[in-house]
Amino acid sequence: MVNGLREDEVNQASVKKEICAMAVVLFNDKILTTNEIIYEREILSLPKGHKEKNENIIKTAIRECFEETNIVLCESDLVKKLPPYSYEFLAPNKILIKKTVYPFLFRVYSGGNPLNKEKRITMVQWMNVEEFLEKCPHESVKKTVKEALK
Numbered sequence: 001m002v003n004g005l006r007e008d009e010v011n012q013a014s015v016k017k018e019i020c021a022m023a024v025v026l027f028n029d030k031i032l033t034t035n036e037i038i039y040e041r042e043i044l045s046l047p048k049g050h051k052e053k054n055e056n057i058i059k060t061a062i063r064e065c066f067e068e069t070n071i072v073l074c075e076s077d078l079v080k081k082l083p084p085y086s087y088e089f090l091a092p093n094k095i096l097i098k099k100t101v102y103p104f105l106f107r108v109y110s111g112g113n114p115l116n117k118e119k120r121i122t123m124v125q126w127m128n129v130e131e132f133l134e135k136c137p138h139e140s141v142k143k144t145v146k147e148a149l150k
Helices: 007-012 057-069 129-135 139-148
Strands: 014-027 030-038 041-045 048-050 078-081 085-090 095-107 121-128
Touching (some): 014 057, 030 057, 030 129, 057 121, 085 139
Antiparallel strands (some): 014 030, 014 048, 030 121
């Protein structure tokens, strides 16, 4: 079952594959977080977004971080590529979304000026990493952050 639908219902749904990049951004002992509205629910997460055609996936993470949080990243801030993860969900319009997220760890030496720049983003902040790990509802995101800290 996916989102409460039987397998035969899911098999009849349209499928959309998505590729996203995620920026795991550390500044001292803090992590750059977003609160965003996803399907009418406010979710604590990290800056991420869809890869554009002909765009390098690292540049996607850098672009999405700026577009969502106003924090400027450079490729020289990149520490390492983290293991990608995939998940799927049924959107309200009955389209099955199969999403693969490519996370990257960045370390910055200035907190910049975090701002929520997109309407669906309700808050952007530097949060203590341990607090983020306690409050984040997504196991895959928490696993990614733990991997980043190794």
